[in-house]
Amino acid sequence: LQGEIHKDPAAADMDVELLLEKFLSALLEEQAEHGMPERVK
Amino acid sequence: MTASATPKSETQGPIRCLVIQMARIGDTLQSLMALRAAKQLYPQLEITFVARERFADAARRVSWIKQVVSFPTDQLLGPVLAGRKDEKEAVSDLARWTIPLVERPWDLIVNWTFSEASSYLTGLLPGKVKLGFTRKKDLSFSSADGWTHFIQAVVQEGLDQNIHLTDILTTQLLTALQIHFGEPLPEGNAAVTSKSFFSLKLSERDTRILAHESSQKWIAIQLGAGDESKTWDSRNWARFIELVLKRNPDYSIVLLGGKEDLKRERELIRLVGRSPALTSLVGQTDFDLWASVISRAQWLVACDTAAIHLASVLGTRVLNISVGPARWTETGPYGNGHYVVTSSLACAACAAGPDDKAASEPHACREHVTGEAAYATWSYAATEWAHRRQDRIEGHFARLGYPEHLTSIDVRRARIRDTESGGGLVYEQMLQRPLTSDEWLSMTLGHIARSWYCGWVPPVGQELRRERIGPALIQKLRELDEATKVLEKVCGEASLTAMSLKKRGEKLRSDRLMRVQDREEIKDLARKLFELDELMERLGRAQQPLQAFSCMAKVLMHNLSGDHLADLGQESAECYRQLGEGIAILRDWLKHTLGLARPMAIRPSQPAPV
16 A cells, blocks of 8 residues: 555555555544544534 | 526536535535536536545445545544554555545546645646645645635624525635636536435335335434534423424324434433324434435424534425524524524624623523424414415414514524525525514625625615614614725725735835835735734724625735736735725625614605505
């Protein structure tokens, strides 16, 4: 995944693993708190 | 939006567009409506739609969506939440799920989830243009475009504004397409809603259900709501149903709802009693049957639920019983001829902040809208063809013997404005009631947002009516006028200070190494900006209508992208200029409204102005 993402010059030095960890953590938090992600409202 | 003689959109190849909608079914349906408008104007859009597995069926039933990628929430997150899997394994699962989305860069990534989690996904994926919440390279949060700034600062802060969310999403996407991919097809401006919006798959049982009572007109009632505080009491539903069935023998009623509504259904049937004209499908419908029933019905009556968006998409008329903390101006039924009934009286629970004690108390507004009021509104709306709205709704309530049920409610009718009047949805007040300051503010903020992001706006106060401007509003606006003058000065000063910062930055050889005197001058300018921002916030706290500007200032400043002091100074000055333009529009609205309220001399021989 990192290799694919780093092909994009704009994301060449992006920490993909950290992003995924943060994505998971935010999903888990939303799920635990609301059962679903917060809506627009 | 104008179309050129040779639209670029005809000559281009496909526009690969990824839409991320990981919220609930109602948000998915609103997204689909906006996408349909875009697809008509840009047929070369190739849409891939990301949705939660539970809500993906709506997108799967749309023929013009190329691919639906479902997010298996239960499978990915369930084992971690249950402690059966550690987070490291789950990250690997998440990476495997993400891989197909990064194989080729997207021309456009649209994140319409507006949640923190979705911002990481948008940040992760390669895209030439991104809209919505995303992440910068350093993983800090970013709102990628102007409309997203507005959603973050105004909509998510719960401030009053009158642009429907479907209009926001549509305009946001169409603007991006026009800027980055060329003009739309001139003939693509057809109706978006249709009975055939979805290609539905029905079982034999479903077909039998739909064939049942085919001679009758149907009212579908969706029980429940996204939140308990937005539900209507069973006694009110029962009274509404009794009146419909007693006085309208040509109508049948179908109850709809999820399994979580079964208790509500039992209570309601206990109150109403069994009747051949009352059918319940609560807990029995998948997406296809649910959509088919609503499509087949003449009316949907519902609180703040996804069903009102489904009915809007399908062109079924809606009576929306909007109780509790629902924001009908933004997420009410979309289209011509829908009705919204709300409480007109104060509700402590609705007015309370999330930390206030009153927030957990029962919503009095749920009782303000009675079964009789809902019935009278529905019967007025359902007979529009006969009275053509020449009869006032107040008279209709009086004829039914329910004038007292009108005192605690407001009734609105949805209408899509023509392009010359600014386009978009408006909910027109059906009762002769004075304009409230909240309503006035929502009109003003809607106008400001259109001016910021649409380029063209209709004249100030076009929809204001003199007869609706009362003394209470005038008093509030006079107070606001004074505070707005102060805010205008503060904003102007902030813009000048930011420009000084820019000029100072341009003279530096380095942003890190500088003379002590330069450093002190820059610190002074930064301190002054900080104080002006604080002042703006204080003004927003003292005068609630000005809160939108301090919220916008925060969001705009957070989204500055420059790497150097000079760039940041320049960008900040532009942000304050944008706010200044908004404040100028607010002052125009104040001037126009206060001007309308002035007494006018009328010559006896002339007819009174309308």
